[in-house]
Amino acid sequence: MTAEVTAFDGEKAFRHLERLAVTIGPRLTGSPGEHKAAAYIAGVFRSLGLKVTQQRFPSITYGNHKCVLEVLQGGRWRQVPAEPVLLSKSTPPDGVEGEIFFAETGQLEYLRPAMKDKIVLACGTVRAEDRPRVISHGPQAIVTIDPTLREGLSRAVLRDENRRTYGNLPMATIRHLDGLDIIKQRARRARLVLRNSEKKSYSLNVIGEKSGTDFADEIVVICAHYDSHWRIPGAADNAGGTAVMMELARVLAGRPSKRTLRFIAFAAEETGLCGSICYANLLARKARRDKKVASFDEKVDKTECDRHRLTFNIDVHGCILGRYLATFNGSEDVGASVRLLASEMGMACEVQKKPMSSDGTPLAAVGVPNVQFARYGGTTSFGHQTGDDVRYLSADALTGAGVFAERYLRRYVTDAPVFAFPRQIPDDQMKDIKEYFTSGKMPLPGEEPRKKAVVRRPRLRGKP
């Protein structure tokens, strides 16, 4: 095979992108769109001769049927464009109506008992951990004003864990100028009708594996999430990254690799990294099981989790006007390797040491170093908005990212005589990674599930 035949082809990648973002369209967690995309990716992996497996896990799919906000202004009811916060509580069919309580920025200082029975309006998000305080004051709903002047509103969704921890009530968001108008016109009352829906479903991680020739026990994950938010084509985020990953699979499947490559299309990233958390949890569970076997020798034997050496995660790609950003976790050499190759190729790529909010991070929590590679641009300000479509993306932009990723993986993974990076996450970074999950009230990947606490009721003596 000549180098030309195996080189990354942006046009081929772009066809995957169009298939995902246009033909299939929105790929919400647990929805038929997500399942269709999984079948498409699995088919492509199979055609490349990869060993395909799918990890199925329970998920919640959701939507909204109605979100109408009206305000009483100058004696007349006026409708204000509003976006539902998905998975927040629905109102009764006729909605809720009450006086407007303006809670400034929605910070703790502004959350008062006076909001009882009112519609709370705040410029900025009420933090999840402050929600119990709000709920204890008994308002009917929260409407948040976007603190920036942007036109479109991002799809907001409550994570299941989050609402179970902090409680739930009807929530919606409005644009900055609409909020400004409500305040300036001194609107007194508001009415919100919110009908959200949700259903138990399932999601699928699609895995395509190619065994290594020399060091088959060293596994490198090359991944991207393929789901999108509710009713959003998710072109740059992340049909773009998925397309790059799929074209890398074609290129790298067609030539020998010293190490085992696992191409993974993760599901349900947008609802809280659910796909990669499931993958990391399974690795951790298998490792705990392996270590319990009497013949397991810590000094020589390695669990499947230990054999994972690196994650190369590709999230948000394809915008014509954009700039590259790579984050990493692991030894300083991981960051240096990205910087070095980018300079050699004459490509600007900002490199930051931090956990990115994407699928490499759950694997880092179980000890696997990562590079998380993105391309941000003007159009990524449409992230999680309906405007995230293919118009702003191109095959050339995918080529730029793909050629870099291909060279990186060939140099450090498929062709390297020795693996360049230790399998290690330094303690200070592990602290940041844990903080990322705990602050978002997400379960820490790899942790043994806690047994439910047994609540002992005190036995009452005599009559209450």
Ligand SMILES: [Zn+2]
């Ligand atoms: Zn993404």
